[in-house]
Amino acid sequence: YSQPIVGGNWKCNPASHSTLPTLVSNFEGVADYLSDCDVYVCPSNLHVSLVKDSFVPGISVAPQNCNFGGCGAYTGEMAVDQIKDLGLDTVLIGHSERRGEFGLPTPKESNELMATKLKYILDQGLKCVFCIGEPLPVREKGIEAVVEECTKQLEDIVPILKELEDKSRVVIAYEPVWAIGTGVTASPSQAQETHSALRSWIATAVDAKTAEGIRIQYGGSANAGNAKELSEMDDIDGFLVGGASLKPEIVDIVKALM
Numbered sequence: 646y647s648q649p650i651v652g653g654n655w656k657c658n659p660a661s662h663s664t665l666p667t668l669v670s671n672f673e674g675v676a677d678y679l680s681d682c683d684v685y686v687c688p689s690n691l692h693v694s695l696v697k698d699s700f701v702p703g704i705s706v707a708p709q710n711c712n713f714g715g716c717g718a719y720t721g722e723m724a725v726d727q728i729k730d731l732g733l734d735t736v737l738i739g740h741s742e743r744r745g746e747f748g749l750p751t752p753k754e755s756n757e758l759m760a761t762k763l764k765y766i767l768d769q770g771l772k773c774v775f776c777i778g779e780p781l782p783v784r785e786k787g788i789e790a791v792v793e794e795c796t797k798q799l800e801d802i803v804p805i806l807k808e809l810e811d812k813s814r815v816v817i818a819y820e821p822v823w824a825i826g827t828g829v830t831a832s833p834s835q836a837q838e839t840h841s842a843l844r845s846w847i848a849t850a851v852d853a854k855t856a857e858g859i860r861i862q863y864g865g866s867a868n869a870g871n872a873k874e875l876s877e878m879d880d881i882d883g884f885l886v887g888g889a890s891l892k893p894e895i896v897d898i899v900k901a902l903m
């Protein structure tokens with residue numbers, strides 16, 4: 646897990662596409678760091694095509710979701726095949742806002758469905774950011790419950806990870822649900838404890854090569870103010886940034902990893 650990785654998840658923003666050039670330009674300052682840090686941006690589905698060629702070269706544009714079965718009768722969905730056809734190489738899946746942790750959407754996206762999506766994405770030769778995380782009631786029960794919940798979200802992809810030759814193609818984004826959009830960040834030691842436990846679990850459930858090669862990003866109210874401290878933790882390989890990725894401070898978040 647050598648090269649850090651930072652993602653900007655714009656979620657369902659901005660309201661007007663006229664704002665896109667400003668949001669894209671916030672990432673210009675990242676150009677200097679791209680040889681030492683992977684950077685991807687997840688614009689809303691409607692905006693992907695509008696911005697995909699506007700970023701400085703080296704920044705990946707990654708849709709926020711995809712379906713599990715390619716093109717066909719899937720109204721309202723996006724197929725990996727279409728994503729690939731646009732020249733995009735990464736997809737984000739399993740965000741808690743898709744898994745239904747915020748009550749949206751219905752039905753919930755299950756762990757099993759996530760595994761099917763991941764397999765499809767990898768079979769098509771693309772990379773994947775795979776989001777996991779626990780809600781507040783689980784965090785309140787303590788670290789063991791947290792690890793149990795998060796590893797439950799990973800269990801179904803164990804066979805897929807075992808087979809994966811290039812471990813850098815899958816990035817796990819650990820996003821505690823209680824930290825998303827709340828301004829409450831996991832403390833560096835809290836995040837490290839979880840990342841490290843997840844990596845150990847991967848070493849046992851999958852294998853040592855995967856545990857070493859897979860990157861684990863932290864997400865949840867990451868910003869320019871807390872990125873440095875978090876980035877100093879051994880098992881934090883980067884960030885998945887929501888709110889702050891809509892602001893110029895995204896550059897400082899990347900810089901924190903240098």
Ligand code: 13P
Pocket residue numbers: 654740820824825826827828864865866867885886887888889
């Ligand atoms: P915030 O950084 O706004 O908390 O969002 C995190 C997130 O959900 C990124 O996917």
